[in-house]
Amino acid sequence: MELASKYNPSDVESKWYQYWLENGFFKSKPDGREPYTIVIPPPNVTGVLHMGHMLNNTIQDILVRRARMLGKNACWVPGTDHASIATEAKVVNKLAQEGIKKTDLTRDQFLEHAWEWTHKHGGIILEQLKKLGASCDWDRTGFTMDETRSKSVLKVFCDLYSKGLIYRGVRMVNWDPQALTALSDEEVIYKEEHGKLYYLKYYLAEDNGTGETGAEGEIVHRDAKGRYAVVATTRPETIMGDTAMCINPKDTKNRWLSGKKVIVPLVNRVIPVIEDEYVDIEFGTGCLKVTPAHDVNDYMLGEKYNLQTIDIFNDNGSISEAAGLYVGKDRFEVRKQIEIDLQNGGLLEKVEAYTNKVGYSERTNVVIEPKLSMQWFLKMEHLAKIALEPVMKDELKFYPPKYKNTYRNWLDNIKDWCISRQLWWGHRIPAYFLPEGGYVVAETPEKALELAKQKSGNAYLKIEDLRQDEDCLDTWFSSWLWPISLFDGINNPGNEEIKYYYPTNDLVTGPDIIFFWVARMIMAGYEFEGQMPFRNVYFTGIVRDKLGRKMSKSLGNSPDPLELIEKFGADGVRMGMMLSAPAGNDILFDEALCEQGRNFNNKIWNAFRLVKGWNVDEKLAQPEYAKIATDWFQEQLNKTIIEINDCFEKYRISEALMAVYKLFWDEFSSWYLEMVKPAYQQPIDKATYDITLSYFEVLIKLLHPFMPFITEELYQAIKDRDDKDSIMVSLVPKATEYCEKTISKMEVSKEIIAGIRNIRAEKGISPREAFSMYYKGDYCEKNNSIIEKLANIDKIEEAKSALNGATASIMVGTIEIMIPLGNNVNVAEETKKMEEEIKYLEGFLISVDKKLGNEKFVANAKPEVVENERKKKADAKSKIATLKANIEKLK
RNA sequence: GGGUGUGUAGUUUAAUGGUAAAACAUCAUCUUUACAUGGUGAUUUUAGCGGUUCAAUUCCGUUCACGCCUACCA
DSSP: OOOOSSOOHHHHHHHHHHHHHHTTTTOOOOOSSOEEEEEOOOOBTTOOOOHHHHHHHHHHHHHHHHHHHTTOEEEEEOEEBOOHHHHHHHHHHHHHHTTOOGGGSOHHHHHHHHHHHHHHHTTHHHHHHHHHTOOOOGGGOEETTSHHHHHHHHHHHHHHHHTTOEEEEEEEEEEETTTTEEEOGGGEEEEEEEEEEEEEEEEETTOOSTTOOOOTTOOOEEETTEEEEEEEESOGGGGGGOOEEEEOTTOGGGGGGTTOEEEOTTTOOEEEEEEOTTSOTTSTTSOEEEOTTSOHHHHHHHHHHTOOOOOOBOTTSBBOGGGOSSTTOBHHHHHHHHHHHHHHTTOEEEEEEEEEEEEEETTTOOBOEEEEEEEEEEOOHHHHHHHHHHHHTTSSEEESTTHHHHHHHHHHTOOOEEOEESOSSSOBOOEEEOTTSOEEEOSSHHHHHHHHHHHHOOTTOOGGGOEEOSOEEOTHHHHTTHHHHTTTTTTSTTOHHHHHHOSEEEEEEOGGGIIIIIIHHHHHIIIIISSOSEEEEEEOOOEEOTTSOBOOTTTTOOOOHHHHHHHHOHHHHHHHHHHTOOTTSOEEOOHHHHHHHHHHHHHHHHHHHHHHHOOEETTOOOOHHHHHHHHHHHHHHHHHHHHHHHHHHTTOHHHHHHHHHHIIIIIIIIIIHHHHOOSTTOOEEHHHHHHHHHHHHHHHHHHTTTOHHHHHHHHHHHSOOOTTOOGGGSOOOOOOOOOHHHHHHHHHHHHHHHHHHHHHHHHTOOTTSOEEEEEESSOOOTTHHHHHHHHTEEEEEEOOSOOOSEEEEEEETTEEEEEEEETOOOHHHHHHHHHHHHHHHHHHHHHHHHHHHOHHHHHHSOHHHHHHHHHHHHHHHHHHHHHHHHHHHHO
């Protein structure tokens, strides 16, 4: 077989992916084997593949492929997420381009557009994952809004409602007065704005002059009309909604206001002075006006002190009837007018220039208005409690564990989850309002009608009389069920699949959604299945560019993953991502990493070409050097397999990859193959050839989870195979022990060989010129034939007496290796080098001596540590003596 | 502002209470018969300060820098 000198990934990748698909190697059904399950973090239907997905899914594929090769029943379930907010925004934009406004459509019409959009774009990202080599069971592909998942969501909502965990409540939302919709926090952009700070006079009601204590630091304002408090505000137009004034109980300068009542300027409403530590003593005058309907923090104060709430705005941002003044006028117009009116009324102490941050709508660019609205909430206390302990006790493990802290912190300070969204795209809240007030919650309208009849006592109610809540559920309210709902565990509890695949094994995701998603899945897992949803969570880093910036469309710094695959091959890109992607650390992505990956592909390819290019002579006996090499490599292989297993157990995937990388490149290619390689154009013996091929096969099996394509290509090229014999369903060899002695002896030999090669390089002596080698010290002759072959040595002997003539010498541990050089030696240079070595060793000796001379060290340190220091001292002394003798000899 | 995490060669990472390791990059050198997408070799490191200890990169405190979460201050 003729093989090209370079590996060309695009030739083989699609071919093998197709082969795997056609043979159903990705599919999983429950059977007697141990299951290994991963559910994919479902990408948005709006999304296209980005580098974060590449990293995340590469890791999942590595884990799944490895589990499969360990003989487990591996099941990787793919799917997508409906992403309420993002998708609805995309659809609204698309319609806008066609000149259609969302408000012109009915809910059903809009949903039709949204489904159309989803069908068109929703699958793109999954198709892209196939290019990466993802071994998902595609028949199982789920979608958070498909029938099974939707039913699960509604059932869970009803269940939680009946348990009393879901309630309706008022909450401050970001209101867009132009789009007439609530926005999520993510859709609000804060901008610095130059505004004014208005200082308003709030006169005391029924002022009888008591309250002043004359205490130090107390500041009392008074004028002809009496005493007053000064309140600083950026929004004077909201005074119509004021229902209290608040001071800090520790604020001495305002102590005199405690327990008093004050009059809202212009409005003339009498409001109480309340006290709360929330107020910043240093800001303005330390007096805060409280407008519970129009400020988030004021709302909290309102709740706490049971204040009246006056909503002074209409939905479009004009002043409402409730305000009593300026009714119908726009909020910004009123701000100008009220300044004048306050001034004229003598109610404005002063005005200062002030810069603050104001929220704008991302969509309409108008100033958002905090607004109270009715929302659905899920109580978190119980769920947080059941989700915290398993993680803290490491029953469910986080990698890296530092995220346990973050997790606990969030659960300890958890607030109830607002699960309603003012959107159409999503699961509509299954709450139905009765004509005469009140509501019922049920999975279907029919069930709702039954409940409504019971509740109202009206047997003649019809479905049309019920009005379903307009809002839909937060997307995470469906994703938190993902590991359960994918196996239909909500609708069909205890079914065969959920029993077999749940709990899943590993979850691979980013730390940025630890609360949104991971924590909530853990809650749902324990609440609905009574068990953890996954045993381990692997947090990947965030992929950044090489300057450390997040990859974003606006910066244009994100490479197109498909172009990268085109350029370096999927294996090369996977490898490039994994080489520097330890758990939880951000990866600074650089194309050079993929280049390294591609180079590795090429190395593997060429190693294969070499081996396959040898001619085998069946009659040839195995040479001694080959026997030694094959015996050694078996041990080296076992050692690395154990190392890799250990890395995987600790989820150190990039380290596992580095271990295989070095095994292949350094140990196998640079050492082993050079050891067994026959002389130029000579044949190789059969025993060595066969075992070399078998090593090669083991190596590509170890590499397969990381680089699925090239390894399948070579697996099939080693020999003709049965159609069902794919590397991806083969078993990787196990190793439990290895011979450390064999390996360490070879390490010494390798050092000697490298040292001799180095002598040649430094002296400019050709590798073809054979040397003789003499040794002193604790040398083992076992690997002589290897050293002779790789260092071109014609004779190895113990140096019984001093050697005549110029010699180069190297120290390997305490063994001294000497090479007679004839005339090839530069005395001055050689002496200088040895003197430098002596200088270093003497410095080393001083530090060791200092330590050993320290009585406290000898008394307190562990005996083996002291013993080790003594040995270091002896070794260093002996080395120095040898070097000094060598210098003498050169003179 | 509050909380939390992280600082180790130029870069990305590893390790240890006992003289800090690897990969890439850089430089030098080698056109030796699989691979110049190769070989050989060299250079370079514990953020600052203080403490505990015989001994600190490791443990503790603090400063600085950066990241993340959260609240954004009327």
